[in-house]
Amino acid sequence: MRRGNRTVIEMLVVGVVASAIGIAIALAIDWFPPAASKQAGPIDTLWDVLLIISVPVFVLVTVVVLFSVREFRMRPGQELEDGAPIHGNTRLEVIWTTIPAVIIASLVVYAYLVLRDIEKAPANASTEMRVKVTGQQFAWEFEYPQAGGKTIKANQLYVPKGTSVKFDIVAKDVLHDFWVPAWRMKIDAVPGITTHYRITPTKLGEYPIVCAELCGLGHAFMRATAHVLTPSNFSAWLKRQGAASSTTASSGGGSTTATKPDGKKLFASTELACSSCHTLADAKATGTTGPDLDKVLASASLADIKQDIASPNAEIAAGYQAGIMPQDFAKRLTPAELTALATYLKTVTAK
Amino acid sequence: MPEIVRRPGLARGGVWLLAGIAFSFGVSCLTRALYHLDTIDGDSIARIAMLAAPFFFLAGLGAFSYWFYWASGKPTLPEDHSAHGAHSWKDYFRINTDHKVIGIQYTVHSFVFLFIGGLMAMLMRAELAAPGRQFVDASTFNGLFSVHASLLIFLFIIPVFAGLANFVLPLMIGAPDMAFPRLNALSFWLLPIAGVMMLGSFFAPGGSFSSGWTAYAPLSTSAPLGQDMFTIGVQFAGASSIATALNFLVTIITMRAPGMSFFRMPLLVWANFSTSLLVVIATPFIAASQFFVLLDRGLGFRFFDPGEGGDVLMYQHVFWFYSHPAVYIMMLPGFGIISEILASRARKPIFGYRMMAFSLLAIVVLGFTVWAHHMFVSGMQSWIRVPMMVTTAIIAVPTGIKIFSWLATLWRGIIHLHTPMLFALGFLTMFTLGGLSGVILAMIPVDIHVSDTYFIVAHIHYVLFGGSLFTIFAGVYYWFPKMTGRMFDEGLGKLHFWTTFIFFNATFAPMHLIGVEGMPRRVADYSEQFAGWNLAISISSWFLGLSTLIFLYNMVSSWRGGPRAPSNPWRALTIEWQVSSPPPVFNFDSLPTVVGGPYEYGVPGAVHAVFKAPDQPVTASSSSPTREAH
Amino acid sequence: MEAAAISHDLHEHHGPPAANHSSRVDPPMLGMLLFIISEIMVFGAFFTAYFFIRVVNGDQWFPFEGHHLPVAVAFVNTTILVSSSFTLHWAETSLKRNNRAAFKAGMLSTFLLGLTFLFVQINEYVHIGFAPHDFAQGSVFYGLTGLHGAHVAIGLLLLGIVTLRAFRGHFSPESHRGVEIPGIYWHFVDAMWIVVYFSVYVL
Ligand code: HEA
Numbered sequence A: 001m002r003r004g005n006r007t008v009i010e011m012l013v014v015g016v017v018a019s020a021i022g023i024a025i026a027l028a029i030d031w032f033p034p035a036a037s038k039q040a041g042p043i044d045t046l047w048d049v050l051l052i053i054s055v056p057v058f059v060l061v062t063v064v065v066l067f068s069v070r071e072f073r074m075r076p077g078q079e080l081e082d083g084a085p086i087h088g089n090t091r092l093e094v095i096w097t098t099i100p101a102v103i104i105a106s107l108v109v110y111a112y113l114v115l116r117d118i119e120k121a122p123a124n125a126s127t128e129m130r131v132k133v134t135g136q137q138f139a140w141e142f143e144y145p146q147a148g149g150k151t152i153k154a155n156q157l158y159v160p161k162g163t164s165v166k167f168d169i170v171a172k173d174v175l176h177d178f179w180v181p182a183w184r185m186k187i188d189a190v191p192g193i194t195t196h197y198r199i200t201p202t203k204l205g206e207y208p209i210v211c212a213e214l215c216g217l218g219h220a221f222m223r224a225t226a227h228v229l230t231p232s233n234f235s236a237w238l239k240r241q242g243a244a245s246s247t248t249a250s251s252g253g254g255s256t257t258a259t260k261p262d263g264k265k266l267f268a269s270t271e272l273a274c275s276s277c278h279t280l281a282d283a284k285a286t287g288t289t290g291p292d293l294d295k296v297l298a299s300a301s302l303a304d305i306k307q308d309i310a311s312p313n314a315e316i317a318a319g320y321q322a323g324i325m326p327q328d329f330a331k332r333l334t335p336a337e338l339t340a341l342a343t344y345l346k347t348v349t350a351k
Numbered sequence B: 001m002p003e004i005v006r007r008p009g010l011a012r013g014g015v016w017l018l019a020g021i022a023f024s025f026g027v028s029c030l031t032r033a034l035y036h037l038d039t040i041d042g043d044s045i046a047r048i049a050m051l052a053a054p055f056f057f058l059a060g061l062g063a064f065s066y067w068f069y070w071a072s073g074k075p076t077l078p079e080d081h082s083a084h085g086a087h088s089w090k091d092y093f094r095i096n097t098d099h100k101v102i103g104i105q106y107t108v109h110s111f112v113f114l115f116i117g118g119l120m121a122m123l124m125r126a127e128l129a130a131p132g133r134q135f136v137d138a139s140t141f142n143g144l145f146s147v148h149a150s151l152l153i154f155l156f157i158i159p160v161f162a163g164l165a166n167f168v169l170p171l172m173i174g175a176p177d178m179a180f181p182r183l184n185a186l187s188f189w190l191l192p193i194a195g196v197m198m199l200g201s202f203f204a205p206g207g208s209f210s211s212g213w214t215a216y217a218p219l220s221t222s223a224p225l226g227q228d229m230f231t232i233g234v235q236f237a238g239a240s241s242i243a244t245a246l247n248f249l250v251t252i253i254t255m256r257a258p259g260m261s262f263f264r265m266p267l268l269v270w271a272n273f274s275t276s277l278l279v280v281i282a283t284p285f286i287a288a289s290q291f292f293v294l295l296d297r298g299l300g301f302r303f304f305d306p307g308e309g310g311d312v313l314m315y316q317h318v319f320w321f322y323s324h325p326a327v328y329i330m331m332l333p334g335f336g337i338i339s340e341i342l343a344s345r346a347r348k349p350i351f352g353y354r355m356m357a358f359s360l361l362a363i364v365v366l367g368f369t370v371w372a373h374h375m376f377v378s379g380m381q382s383w384i385r386v387p388m389m390v391t392t393a394i395i396a397v398p399t400g401i402k403i404f405s406w407l408a409t410l411w412r413g414i415i416h417l418h419t420p421m422l423f424a425l426g427f428l429t430m431f432t433l434g435g436l437s438g439v440i441l442a443m444i445p446v447d448i449h450v451s452d453t454y455f456i457v458a459h460i461h462y463v464l465f466g467g468s469l470f471t472i473f474a475g476v477y478y479w480f481p482k483m484t485g486r487m488f489d490e491g492l493g494k495l496h497f498w499t500t501f502i503f504f505n506a507t508f509a510p511m512h513l514i515g516v517e518g519m520p521r522r523v524a525d526y527s528e529q530f531a532g533w534n535l536a537i538s539i540s541s542w543f544l545g546l547s548t549l550i551f552l553y554n555m556v557s558s559w560r561g562g563p564r565a566p567s568n569p570w571r572a573l574t575i576e577w578q579v580s581s582p583p584p585v586f587n588f589d590s591l592p593t594v595v596g597g598p599y600e601y602g603v604p605g606a607v608h609a610v611f612k613a614p615d616q617p618v619t620a621s622s623s624s625p626t627r628e629a630h
Numbered sequence C: 001m002e003a004a005a006i007s008h009d010l011h012e013h014h015g016p017p018a019a020n021h022s023s024r025v026d027p028p029m030l031g032m033l034l035f036i037i038s039e040i041m042v043f044g045a046f047f048t049a050y051f052f053i054r055v056v057n058g059d060q061w062f063p064f065e066g067h068h069l070p071v072a073v074a075f076v077n078t079t080i081l082v083s084s085s086f087t088l089h090w091a092e093t094s095l096k097r098n099n100r101a102a103f104k105a106g107m108l109s110t111f112l113l114g115l116t117f118l119f120v121q122i123n124e125y126v127h128i129g130f131a132p133h134d135f136a137q138g139s140v141f142y143g144l145t146g147l148h149g150a151h152v153a154i155g156l157l158l159l160g161i162v163t164l165r166a167f168r169g170h171f172s173p174e175s176h177r178g179v180e181i182p183g184i185y186w187h188f189v190d191a192m193w194i195v196v197y198f199s200v201y202v203l
């Protein structure tokens, strides 16, 4: 029995020391990507608290296992002996039911408070900035509703630093998930409903946007970039886009325009999102998911290019695979638009 | 016709299978002709064949023969018990109604799928060793992780537990067999059908199913034919587990030996009782979720078409209402195994036996109230999240009771560090880690960030590998002598444990970090920033794969030529150890009578079960199992 | 591997010892009851689909846009199915009282009532005017009634066998498990229909 008591004390000491070291290491690890939103702070703190609680629980279990093995391992001569016939101890059982219950209860309350905090609407909720995010296989599109019912579209995300932004997220085909790791928030884009979250960017810079819900072959490539600008730069950007969009208002697949379709505008349009996957110098497109069109189309015929767009699986560019490039352009483009697009590609890539 | 295709068996099964395919072809063409569609449609024929042909196969195999006779009131074949026991390896490839044979069929069959599924993981890790494309394209990669998870869940973890329990549970409760031996045989034979179907999907036009083991709509409703092989394969695996669960429940309720009250049952029996309840109640939901998908795909139903009023999130609710309980279906039997091993290898009664039983039931009940923790970022009604967070976190309490009671069972025991015990101790620590990451995931704000990242992949493997698979290894080593009559090689067993333990952690621990740092799951390609860790993970994972080969070698060589096992190598008290190794064909000459608890180690003179004085001394220890201690 | 499950030649043709009955319930009956729990859950999942599409999604339910369900015909059909439960019960009690003629008549009428139900249901599909792929409500309607119809078909198969055997002189007041177990299933199928009828047609 005395030996037992000494062991318990020894265990306690080892446990406390190991927990301290464990917590120190766990907190020293640089777990997160940069924290670039107001929401990141409380989440990261919650994470630290969870680590501080988890480490001792793990240490406790491990230390008891190791000490039991050290202390009570069968010694020569004990081959046929049995341990002490202890069937239970109500007090202990009450203790190890209550303590975890209390820990769990506090964690849940804390997590709830954090949740409320990160989802809280700003004081000026009605005038909060909104961005509509559309996920489709395999590109993102961002729309900025403007006064007067106009919208500005882009396939990279631009937001001003320091204002709360609410995203209205929709999906065109299957589930996607709009995640900016640096902002910590994510939510699925669900066909048929609009989902939301809000963040307040706190750091200037460029952060990856990641699609986090399996959406098919191009899931891994469904990336874009979030640019956090100073408010003044942001309004300047908006104004530029506004000006551009008023001249290209009718660009985009299937849109009914009386004028002859313009291949370049089609290529750059956010509905078709060609530039999110392809590199094309003339359109300043730098996507890398699909082939670099400047290179591969150098000697392609017009008919080939048309086929490449209308039925991408008919012929697969070397090193790439079928199924990533959307299959429905034939439906989304009128024949005239398809011709215009292909002609444009042929002219700008021909050597 | 040659004899072999007329006698029930694999050959006749094969012939009937072909007949089934021809039949499906006919049905498909006829129906389509009636509806004025193109008569021949490959997808439609394939779907009907996948649904119908397996029944032809099973009938050919002889799985239904008895029932046909019984239902028609014809005299059933006189029960000469020729189907009991296995006389040669060929008997394992037939319909056999002996629970011990079925147990071995199940276990070996499941391990085949562990190796196949593991091999897919090796390929995945090869692709993920570096950013960019290595060996496989995105389509194959998505197929690999989908099939990897589906095989390991539906054809390894769930059935292997059913297999181990099939072997030992009737012995443990003193029953001569399961309640419905023929249903038991049918349950087993449904599995190869599911397995072949899922594996076969790699040969389907358009590639294997590739929407993950979760098969979320609408990705799954618009995927090529391979998806049907998941959708339909799961139905067969699910039917198998429901049938087995019914069988376990009825066996446990109606066939316990005299004196075996509920609170004298070994905890493994309690664990399988709880698991079977989960299966009976939850599994119909995955069946239904896949029916929906099948109807949407095959007949153009609109369950998941938002354009026509369908609801995409409904899939996830129905799916997780099964699949969260399923994670406990994959863990509770393991808890039972650990209780058996810890008690007998620490030579001490289980600490707090009743609380151990009640905490199982608590997990069963709570398990039905937490499904939406998989949907915190799914866009569902946001008010559901907080109640689900609370219930989810509460599960840590009954689970904690179990962990702490096991620790207390070790304390002041006499610990024998045999291989099963090493795996049991490894389980205690590794499952705690997995459980803790589960509690972290339950906290909504953290889950919002880490959901769908490698942090989840880390959690999955800590609970499923460090939890379930460790208990399976422990259980297989523990009952190997009973099942085969041979001892395994202890040295190789220890080597297996240590290599597995080390490389398991080296493989899966870093995934926590890269997940939080921002690496999403289910991607074949990732950003440069994660390259270093992924290479390290891949290398460790290959060593982890190699460590499994030690196990394979140990099992095969020991089964063929290991030393003969005594009837009770672990000096355990539960009834399965009181009969010879392997047990006699009919388990007992006369039923044992239970006179005490199952874990009365160290209690002077305590006995769990006695055998009535048998007329012949056949069973190895037909005398009462007095304890060998002084 | 031959080592596994070695048989003791001595005992080859002895049977196993009879199992102890640790519960008063009959194992096959318990098995059927548990199976019915599973079946209820299958319906539960289909009702979940119904709930999501009708309540959560808030889609209009029948009648809408000129699509309506034949509530009255379905009501008659409901009474047909429910009465089959009574005839089945009559058959069972008659068998126990060894009234074979009533037993046969009861089984036959149960079977025919069930068949009528199924026929009316199929007829309803033919004339209802919308298809499962027209809108999600249609999918739910066909899903729930179709799932139930499939159960009726299975129940009829079982009852058909029992009826045939009844006419061949099988079963006796002492041995009637072969009637009772399909019987329980049939009662379940009936009860389920009432739930389906109320939630799909009436509410
Ligand atoms: C064997 C399988 C298994 C088990 C047992 C568990 C157990 C638990 N799981 Fe896990 N889980 C999975 C398998 C499993 N899980 C899988 C496969 C997925 C991913 C599915 C997919 O998307 O593909 C998943 C995903 C998953 C999610 C969703 C994450 C996401 O997708 O965003 C969540 C969130 O809450 C979660 C939580 C939990 C919790 C709280 C437990 C608890 O039951 C754990 C309880 C145990 C302990 C806590 C440890 C012991 C306790 C103590 C020592 C007491 C003291 C402790 C404290 C005071 C904290 N799991």
Ligand code: HEA
Pocket: B114, B115, B116, B117, B118, B119, B121, B122, B124, B125, B145, B146, B148, B149, B152, B153, B157, B211, B212, B213, B214, B457, B460, B461, B464, B465, B469, B507, B521, B522, B523, B524, B541, B542, B543, B544, B545, B546, B548, B549
């Ligand atoms: C019981 C369950 C179980 C088990 C045992 C495993 C075992 C392993 N798993 Fe698996 N895994 C899951 C269940 C499981 N997994 C689930 C549910 C998912 C989620 C899927 C989804 O997103 O839908 C998943 C996903 C998953 C991923 C994420 C994929 C992604 O999201 O992109 C990865 C990546 O590394 C992975 C790796 C491994 C590895 C390395 C092993 C190793 O432990 C395997 C060990 C190897 C063997 C046992 C094979 C035996 C060895 C040989 C045959 C010899 C050959 C040897 C060499 C070539 C060296 N798994």
Ligand code: CUA
Pocket: A135, A136, A137, A138, A175, A176, A177, A211, A212, A213, A214, A215, A216, A218, A219, A220, A222
């Ligand atoms: Cu879009 Cu993944």
Ligand SMILES: [Cu+2]
Pocket: B323, B324, B327, B371, B373, B374
């Ligand atoms: Cu879960």
